[in-house]
Amino acid sequence: QKEVEQDPGPLSVPEGAIVSLNCTYSNSAFQYFMWYRQYSRKGPELLMYTYSSGNKEDGRFTAQVDKSSKYISLFIRDSQPSDSATYLCAMSEDQGAQKLVFGQGTRLTINP
Amino acid sequence: ETGVTQTPRHLVMGMTNKKSLKCEQHLGHNAMYWYKQSAKKPLELMFVYNFKEQTENNSVPSRFSPECPNSSHLFLHLHTLQPEDSALYLCASSQGDAGEETQYFGPGTRLLVL
Numbered sequence: 379q380k381e382v383e384q385d386p387g388p389l390s391v392p393e394g395a396i397v398s399l400n401c402t403y404s405n406s407a408f409q410y411f412m413w414y415r416q417y418s419r420k421g422p423e424l425l426m427y428t429y430s431s432g433n434k435e436d437g438r439f440t441a442q443v444d445k446s447s448k449y450i451s452l453f454i455r456d457s458q459p460s461d462s463a464t465y466l467c468a469m470s471e472d473q474g475a476q477k478l479v480f481g482q483g484t485r486l487t488i489n490p
Numbered sequence: 491e492t493g494v495t496q497t498p499r500h501l502v503m504g505m506t507n508k509k510s511l512k513c514e515q516h517l518g519h520n521a522m523y524w525y526k527q528s529a530k531k532p533l534e535l536m537f538v539y540n541f542k543e544q545t546e547n548n549s550v551p552s553r554f555s556p557e558c559p560n561s562s563h564l565f566l567h568l569h570t571l572q573p574e575d576s577a578l579y580l581c582a583s584s585q586g587d588a589g590e591e592t593q594y595f596g597p598g599t600r601l602l603v604l
Contacts, residue, residue, distance in 0.1 A: 386530060414595075421494070421580050421595030422533075466533065476521060476584065477546065478593065480533040 381405055384467055384481030393490050397454040401467035401481045404448065408469040408479075411443050413452045416464045416483065425465075426452065429473075457488045492516055494596035496581050502602045503571065511566040511599045513581030520586030522564040523593065524556060527578040539564060540586050571603045 384401045391397055399413075410429055414422035426441040428434045428450075434441045440453040450469075454461055467481040494515045503509050515522065524536040538546035539558040553575075555567040564581055578600050582593040 380532075382532065384532075419597065421582075421597050423595065424592045427592065468533075476523075476538055476540075476586075477535065478533075482530065482532050 381479050382467065382469060382481045385484055386482045388485040388487060390487045390489060391457060393457060393459060393488055395457050395488075397452075397457050397461070397486060397488075399452040399454075399465050399467075399484050399486070401450050401469075402448055403450075403469060403479075405469075405471070405479070406445075406448065407471045410470040410473060411441070411450050412468040412470075412478070413439075413441055414466040414468060414480075416466060418463075422466055459488045459490050462487045494581055494583055494594050496579075496596040496599050498599060499597065500600045500602075502604065503568070504604050505571060505573070507571075508567070508569040510568065511579055511581075511601075513564040513566075513596055515562055515564075515581075515583035515594070515596075517583055517594060519583040519594070520561050521584045522558060522561070523582040523584075524554075524564065524566050525580040525582065525595075527580055527598070533580070536566075568601075571601075573603050576601055576603045 382403045413426040415425045416422040428441050431443050431445045438455045442451040464483040464485045466483045468478045497512045522539045526534045535548050536550045537556045542558050557565040578598040580598045581596040584593045
């Protein structure tokens with residue numbers, strides 16, 4: 379069993395739709411959870427960073443963590459074509475986050 | 491230059507060649523990382539350096555040899571690679587101390603081994 383599971387997609391939705399991206403994990407010691415966005419031919423960039431369970435909102439993006447279910451989500455509201463990218467979840471046991479464990483990434487396309 | 495830069499951006503090499511990948515960070519960070527990104531696989535952490543000292547080697551084959559001469563530069567020396575080593579090699583850096591950590595990634599070197 380992989381430590382972090384993420385559906386690779388591809389996922390294609392119309393512009394304006396609400397997008398839900400998810401990851402599950404098996405290591406209950408993970409406490410820090412991240413979402414990275416990776417555009418084609420670019421390196422990943424940090425989108426959201428959350429600690430423990432709960433929600434965090436930043437503009438059109440909301441990250442949710444449910445540690446009891448070992449499940450994290452990223453919601454994108456009013457999706458735009460510029461949101462088309464691969465989204466990677468990542469998690470860490472320690473705050474220093476030097477040993478990140480990544481999901482496979484979900485390729486997302488927003489159609490105009 | 492800002493952020494994390496990597497050169498070359500693309501590299502084609504034969505299995506008997508020796509080449510090096512270069513990474514430079516302009517963020518004043520103290521930790522640097524090498525990752526391998528293959529199609530349909532998660533990012534794999536290869537090496538971690540803190541204050542120029544290697545603190546993590548994730549069971550990487552010896553045909554990959556990292557070098558960190560200072561906190562701003564990181565190299566990955568390649569020799570006698572295999573076709574399955576073809577991938578995107580990403581460098582990242584972070585502050586390297588306790589606190590909310592973010593890893594900043596470079597654009598990667600796309601490597602093809604023939």
